[in-house]
Amino acid sequence: MIPLFHDVEGKRVLVVGGGSVARRRARRFVPAAEVTVVAPEFVDGFAESCDLVRRELPPEATRETLDEVIPGDGLDGTFLVVVATDDTAVNDAVAAAADEAGCLVNRADETGDVVVPSRIESAEISVALSTRGASPATTKYLRQELTPLIEEADGMVQIQRTLRAELKETMSSQQERKRRLRAVLDSPDVWDLLPDDPERAMTLARDIVEE
Ligand SMILES: C[C@@]1(CC(=O)O)c2cc3[nH]c(cc4nc(cc5[nH]c(cc(n2)[C@H]1CCC(=O)O)[C@@](C)(CC(=O)O)[C@@H]5CCC(=O)O)C(CC(=O)O)=C4CCC(=O)O)c(CCC(=O)O)c3CC(=O)O
Ligand SMILES: NC(=O)C1=CN([C@@H]2O[C@H](COP(=O)(O)OP(=O)(O)OC[C@H]3O[C@@H](n4cnc5c(N)ncnc54)[C@H](O)[C@@H]3O)[C@@H](O)[C@H]2O)C=CC1
Structure with a gap:
């Protein structure tokens, strides 16, 4: 995996799932990206600027299913699909459809094409941290330990x-x-x-x- 800092300004991101992990991912991409979230129900606290689509996707979801819920050009106009439901079959189907359409895929339940790293954002410095999927708890611990060092710099x-x-x-x-x-x-x-x-x-x- 190669770390990159990517400008997502104005790009479309689809988040599938409405739980706390989906909310965390949606927060990451708002306000820069245009975020659409699809799930049958949503926990409180999704950013107001997210476009929430109330729909349960079937485990046999295809490209066409996703095109129906995404505004504009559907998957063709989508940069990244975040898969964050608690249903592995749905996650697999959505990831396959997104992959087929050439979108980047981030999965909350395993390592996808792109990993959402832990972040340190000081006034001058951006740090992205990952254990390449092995131990998110260690990633979080390292963020907490390294933050003062980064702020000092x-x-x-x-x-x-x-x-x-x-x-x-x-x-x-x-x-x-x-x-x-x-x-x-x-x-x-x-x-x-x-x-x-x-x-x-x-x-x-x-x-x-x-x-
Ligand atoms: C692959 C990845 C998804 C991706 O690519 O996006 C992924 C996957 C999974 N996380 C799980 C669990 C936890 N995740 C956290 C926390 C964070 N997880 C994040 C990223 C990632 N998590 C990516 C890899 C990151 C890397 O490479 O290091 C962070 C950095 C960013 C964010 O989520 O916003 C954020 C810390 C932010 C911060 O505070 O700095 C904690 C800690 C806590 O909550 O306190 C726990 C519980 C402890 C533990 O399990 O370690 C499970 C198991 C679920 C289960 O047990 O069923 C899976 C699925 C699996 O691996 O099976
Ligand atoms: N990356 C991370 O940091 C973590 C990842 N996980 C993984 O992420 C998954 C999601 O975690 P949480 O948000 O805590 O789960 P959750 O159970 O709170 O939320 C799941 C969401 O998926 C939605 N959903 C279920 N079936 C759906 C369908 N057919 N179509 C559309 N939406 C559907 C539900 O309505 C709900 O909003 C977990 O199952 C686990 O595998 C869990 C903890 C941390």
Whole structure:
């Protein structure tokens, strides 16, 4: 599996199932994507912008069955199908139809074409974590453990962004720019200053770059 950060703005996502896992998946894709959710019943708390279709899909669901519930171009206009019912036969049929139509498939009950990773979103950094389906509990644990570390690195990203732009203006050698930016990252003093005194961290970083 290859991790990618994908822009889903305006793309159609179909979620099949109306339980808490379906709701979690739908939340992930709203508000960027156009999300349609199909199930005979829904738990509370689906985002208002989701298009909820109240229908029980049969275990022999086909492409045509799904085309009927999806607005617009049906599966042809659908980027991703999330399969999240508690009925394996339905999940299998929906996954097969979506696959045949060339859509990406995410399955809540096993590993599909795409896995929904755990996410850390700090001000400057996006991290996606997965155990490739083996242990979602470990994935969640690692997210909780790694979040402070990632948040601490936000200040470094801000320093690097500024210095990187300045160096691009003033220094023509890419190798030399790379060496100087790395020297800032390798400075324990800059990291130590970051949490309490980001301005001094910036001053020190600038000194290192200008050495
Ligand atoms: C394959 C995948 C689906 C996919 O590809 O989308 C999948 C599948 C399954 N999860 C199950 C169970 C649990 N899932 C969680 C939590 C999360 N699960 C998520 C993703 C994924 N789960 C994908 C693989 C991720 C990877 O590669 O690591 C996260 C990251 C994202 C999200 O769901 O939003 C989110 C953590 C978010 C966070 O907090 O950071 C917990 C923990 C808890 O709830 O506290 C438990 C209970 C403990 C345990 O079982 O570990 C079961 C068994 C059901 C059963 O027992 O019947 C299956 C099916 C199976 O594997 O059989
Ligand atoms: N990825 C994850 O993090 C987790 C995945 N799971 C897996 O995901 C599945 C769903 O989990 P929950 O949301 O907790 O289950 P749930 O039982 O709360 O919800 C199942 C939903 O599927 C709908 N459904 C059932 N038959 C249907 C049909 N024929 N057509 C359309 N919709 C139908 C139901 O109306 C209900 O809304 C579980 O069975 C399990 O395999 C479970 C826990 C965590």
